[in-house]
Amino acid sequence: MIILEVTNPASSVSLVLFFGTIGMLALTIGLIVFIIFHQRKVIRYQLKLQRLEQDQQKLLLNASIRLQEEERQRIAADLHDDAGPLLATARLYLNENLVNLDKSTQLQSIYNAKQIIDDTIQLIRNISHSLMPPTLKNFGLESAVNDLFQKISGSGSMNASSRFHDYKERLQSENELIIFRVIQELVNNILKHSNASFIHLTQNTSGNKFFIRLHHDGRGITQNDFNKLNKSTVGLGLKNIQSRLKVLHGKIFFEKDMSQTYYKVTIELVKEEDNKLVEQD
Amino acid sequence: MIIALLALFAEILPIVFYLVFLKRNRGEGLWVIFLYCVISILTEVINELLNGIISGPAIFASFNIVQFTLFSLFYYLSVKNKKLKIITVIGAVIFYIAAISNFTSTKLDFFSVSLASVLAIPYCILLLYEEIKDPNTMFVYNNKKFWVIIAFLLYFAATLFIDVYYSTLSPEQRSNYWAINNFFEILKNILFCIAFIMKKNAQRSYLTDNLDPDI
Numbered sequence: 001m002i003i004l005e006v007t008n009p010a011s012s013v014s015l016v017l018f019f020g021t022i023g024m025l026a027l028t029i030g031l032i033v034f035i036i037f038h039q040r041k042v043i044r045y046q047l048k049l050q051r052l053e054q055d056q057q058k059l060l061l062n063a064s065i066r067l068q069e070e071e072r073q074r075i076a077a078d079l080h081d082d083a084g085p086l087l088a089t090a091r092l093y094l095n096e097n098l099v100n101l102d103k104s105t106q107l108q109s110i111y112n113a114k115q116i117i118d119d120t121i122q123l124i125r126n127i128s129h130s131l132m133p134p135t136l137k138n139f140g141l142e143s144a145v146n147d148l149f150q151k152i153s154g155s156g157s158m159n160a161s162s163r164f165h166d167y168k169e170r171l172q173s174e175n176e177l178i179i180f181r182v183i184q185e186l187v188n189n190i191l192k193h194s195n196a197s198f199i200h201l202t203q204n205t206s207g208n209k210f211f212i213r214l215h216h217d218g219r220g221i222t223q224n225d226f227n228k229l230n231k232s233t234v235g236l237g238l239k240n241i242q243s244r245l246k247v248l249h250g251k252i253f254f255e256k257d258m259s260q261t262y263y264k265v266t267i268e269l270v271k272e273e274d275n276k277l278v279e280q281d
Numbered sequence: 282m283i284i285a286l287l288a289l290f291a292e293i294l295p296i297v298f299y300l301v302f303l304k305r306n307r308g309e310g311l312w313v314i315f316l317y318c319v320i321s322i323l324t325e326v327i328n329e330l331l332n333g334i335i336s337g338p339a340i341f342a343s344f345n346i347v348q349f350t351l352f353s354l355f356y357y358l359s360v361k362n363k364k365l366k367i368i369t370v371i372g373a374v375i376f377y378i379a380a381i382s383n384f385t386s387t388k389l390d391f392f393s394v395s396l397a398s399v400l401a402i403p404y405c406i407l408l409l410y411e412e413i414k415d416p417n418t419m420f421v422y423n424n425k426k427f428w429v430i431i432a433f434l435l436y437f438a439a440t441l442f443i444d445v446y447y448s449t450l451s452p453e454q455r456s457n458y459w460a461i462n463n464f465f466e467i468l469k470n471i472l473f474c475i476a477f478i479m480k481k482n483a484q485r486s487y488l489t490d491n492l493d494p495d496i
Contacts, residue, residue, distance in 0.1 A: 014454065020442030021461070028438040031406065032431060039413050039421050 056231070060246065063239030075127060082123050090116040132177070141176040142167050145183060145201060152187070152199070160187075162201035171210075178244045179212065179267070182252075185237050186214055186265055194218025194263070205271070212267040220263025226254045245269075288463035288470075292322045295473035305481050309425055310358035314473060317351040320344070342390045346380050349373070349397040352433060356404050359426050361415075365407055372400045391447040398437040398444055405434040425476045432472030439465045 093113035098106055136144035142164040149160040170176065183201070190196055196218025203212050221229070229235030230242055245252055250269040257264050299306055299315040306315070324344040331340070353373045357366055380393040408430050412421050421427050443458050450458065 017442050017446050017450075020446075021439055024438040024441055025435070028434055031409075032434075035409055035413055036422060039418075042413075043419070 060243040064243045067240045086116050086120045140170045159198040165204040182241050190216050208271045210269040214265040215262045221254050223254050284463045288466045291467040291470040298474050298477040313355040342384050391444050395444040398441040401437045405430045428472050428476035432469040436465045436469040
């Protein structure tokens with residue numbers, strides 16, 4: 001009926017009505033279809049992102065598990081290969097036959113056993129220190145980092161210095177340990193791979209942010225390299241850094257200095273009270 | 282005639298489905314739509330019973346006011362954005378001014394009907410926009426509100442031009458108007474039925490969903 005009216009040239013109102021109504025309907029249906037398809041597309045994209053993030057998390061988790069296992073193996077090896085034989089030797093000196101020996105041999109054996117036990121104590125102390133540096137525990141991050149850098153400088157192969165500009169209040173001990181481990185890992189990487197002649201660490205704060213910056217003049221990596229390594233199966237240490245910083249809701253940036261002479265690594269953390277808020281969120 | 286009968290039958294269906302699936306339809310402001318359907322069918326009955334006692338335009342204008350009030354109420358209950366809630370109230374006030382000033386008219390008041398459509402179409406689009414923006418909405422069409430809004434949007438979009446031009450139409454064209462109106466009434470009621478029949482949407486956030494339980 002409507003079509004018949006449309007064909008009548010006199011009926012301009014009907015034409016407007018017909019095309020107006022059809023147009024409105026087409027627009028509405030188009031809008032509905034667009035909404036449905038657009039939403040599906042957005043959801044697919046979000047799911048893809050989520051999967052990527054989960055893959056990344058899996059990689060980090062695997063890296064931290066592997067690192068933990070390596071650490072355990074190292075401690076087990078230290079105890080088995082060093083402490084075990086030392087104690088076995090001490091036991092040999094103090095065997096049952098000792099009472100049948102003459103006085104001077106007895107004294108010599110006891111002295112040797114004491115020496116070996118002292119060595120074992122020192123060995124166990126070293127293992128314990130590698131697990132939790134006493135300087136870090138007793139005097140905080142600043143002292144522990146200074147201590148670490150003094151040891152590196154003391155070796156003579158590299159000039160290492162650190163400066164804490166705003167570290168009057170210590171962070172929580174577990175957070176300090178995480179940051180220290182990250183710094184240790186970064187310094188180890190610089191020592192192993194960069195061929196640098198100096199490392200300089202600075203700490204400062206800005207607002208609610210806590211920054212640690214490391215400069216070195218060797219071969220370094222940029223953020224792109226870091227992201228690539230993080231997604232690949234290699235670069236265990238970097239993944240470990242990433243997973244440690246994730247605990248603190250921290251970020252890390254690798255870049256080449258403006259002068260193109262130095263490499264710079266920046267660790268950005270949210271201060272503790274704000275960090276708690278982030279965790280609550 | 283057949284389409285008018287079908288339209289009348291279609292008006293009963295959402296009421297039946299709402300009552301049958303009452304548990305599924307609690308919350309989300311669907312009782313407003315149920316009330317809308319009841320009033321819609323009551324208007325038809327009153328129109329038949331009081332034909333000649335009360336003038337047709339008065340019944341038409343009354344139904345129009347009630348229809349837009351219920352639509353606005355449903356919208357007000359569904360929308361989360363405070364600004365949109367205020368806009369709904371302002372829109373309703375503008376509509377009431379227009380509808381009341383034309384209430385005593387001896388002709389069918391298609392100005393306020395057109396105004397209702399003009400207000401309702403952007404409302405529906407804004408509500409759809411709000412729904413797809415909501416991260417808790419996994420799929421927008423799993424939501425009962427979506428089908429109600431689509432029903433209104435299609436109905437108002439389809440009848441907008443006809444409402445605007447109604448006064449310029451010839452009597453023959455006007456009879457066609459009612460056929461088109463009835464057709465979209467049927468469509469609207471079918472979409473209401475879908476909203477009432479579908480299971481309550483267990484809102485699930487795709488952002489917080491853990492796809493891999495091992496992690």
